[in-house]
Amino acid sequence: MKITNIRLGRISVPLRVPFKTAVRSVSSVEDVIVEIHTDTGAVGYGEAPPTGAVTGDTAGAIIGAVRDHIAPTLLGREVDDFENLMLALQGCILKNTSAKAAVDMALWDLYGQLYHIPVYKMLGGSRSQIVTDITISVNDPEEMARDARNAVDRGYDCLKCKVGKDAPLDLRRLQAIRAEVGQGIKLRIDANQGWKPKEAVRILGQMEDAGLDIEFVEQPVAQHDLTGLKYVTDNVSIPVMADESVQGPADALTIMQMRAADLVNIKLMKAGGLYNALKIASAAEVYGVECMLGCMLEAKVSVNAAIHLACARQVITKIDLDGPVLCTEDPILGGAVFHEKDITVSDEPGLGIKGVEKITYLD
Ligand SMILES: [Mg+2]
Numbered sequence: 320m321k322i323t324n325i326r327l328g329r330i331s332v333p334l335r336v337p338f339k340t341a342v343r344s345v346s347s348v349e350d351v352i353v354e355i356h357t358d359t360g361a362v363g364y365g366e367a368p369p370t371g372a373v374t375g376d377t378a379g380a381i382i383g384a385v386r387d388h389i390a391p392t393l394l395g396r397e398v399d400d401f402e403n404l405m406l407a408l409q410g411c412i413l414k415n416t417s418a419k420a421a422v423d424m425a426l427w428d429l430y431g432q433l434y435h436i437p438v439y440k441m442l443g444g445s446r447s448q449i450v451t452d453i454t455i456s457v458n459d460p461e462e463m464a465r466d467a468r469n470a471v472d473r474g475y476d477c478l479k480c481k482v483g484k485d486a487p488l489d490l491r492r493l494q495a496i497r498a499e500v501g502q503g504i505k506l507r508i509d510a511n512q513g514w515k516p517k518e519a520v521r522i523l524g525q526m527e528d529a530g531l532d533i534e535f536v537e538q539p540v541a542q543h544d545l546t547g548l549k550y551v552t553d554n555v556s557i558p559v560m561a562d563e564s565v566q567g568p569a570d571a572l573t574i575m576q577m578r579a580a581d582l583v584n585i586k587l588m589k590a591g592g593l594y595n596a597l598k599i600a601s602a603a604e605v606y607g608v609e610c611m612l613g614c615m616l617e618a619k620v621s622v623n624a625a626i627h628l629a630c631a632r633q634v635i636t637k638i639d640l641d642g643p644v645l646c647t648e649d650p651i652l653g654g655a656v657f658h659e660k661d662i663t664v665s666d667e668p669g670l671g672i673k674g675v676e677k678i679t680y681l682d
Pocket residue numbers: 509511537538562563584
């Protein structure tokens with residue numbers, strides 16, 4: 320199976336409601352699609368969301384990295400030469416983890432098709448079904464409580480509530496949500512770097528004292544402030560998860576060695592694909608650190624790849640793969656099946672994606 324062509328396209332999928340965090344607000348998924356074509360007719364699919372605020376990768380950067388660096392490196396090579404392809408992909412350009420992730424998943428898709436095995440089975444095959452949380456965007460307390468009610472009415476029993484914007488409001492936000500949904504619904508919060516370390520300790524302490532029963536808090540402080548992250552971890556009893564602080568396997572190891580966080584959020588777009596995400600999962604197993612598998616605002620091609628990883632490894636105990644259910648439509652054919660929070664992985668060879676509708680090709 321030889322790589323003969325790499326095509327790029329764009330998709331645009333409107334969101335049900337605008338997605339708002341402490342660092343950005345967007346109203347649609349605007350992603351780059353990668354198709355890797357081969358001489359057997361098999362096609363591997365990949366996707367990358369431009370998430371400049373988190374990864375630094377814009378759409379233009381993703382397209383440029385694939386066109387100018389990755390495609391010339393991979394064209395004409397055999398998919399069966401997999402480990403060497405992975406090393407060549409990671410080594411052909413610095414950073415650009417979103418572009419690498421899109422191409423990485425397309426290559427795994429082809430490798431699975433070549434040997435007639437679903438990728439999650441290739442990686443361990445721990446389970447075939449997972450349950451995702453759903454994001455509640457940061458807004459006024461009343462609006463967040465309304466969104467939380469809508470999510471619970473759709474069947475979600477685990478809400479990831481965005482906070483960290485206008486810090487004095489954060490306690491009231493969580494109080495309003497807890498009062499609306501009652502006990503029995505899991506609440507996890509994500510401050511997206513929005514607090515200072517001492518402020519985080521104070522707010523989280525208030526949330527504990529108020530009996531809000533927070534499952535864990537994601538990224539309370541600035542990405543590079545690992546000392547501050549550790550300070551929060553050491554001074555609150557709510558478990559702390561590192562997200563933006565973990566841009567790849569090296570960051571994950573540093574945080575685990577420092578015990579700067581209790582949990583790690585793995586995202587393919589930060590890690591540069593499944594190949595590096597697996598390294599984080601393996602390190603986490605060694606350090607006894609449970610992981611969440613998360614996503615950016617992504618449609619189902621890349622979320623589907625993350626689902627394969629989540630279904631493969633037991634160390635991934637928390638799932639935040641709500642990209643597709645935040646959208647008004649699903650232009651992706653094949654792949655995992657979503658029934659709101661319940662996700663069943665595809666047993667087709669590779670990643671199981673059959674095509675992408677409404678794609679605008681760039682060539
Ligand atoms: Mg996060």
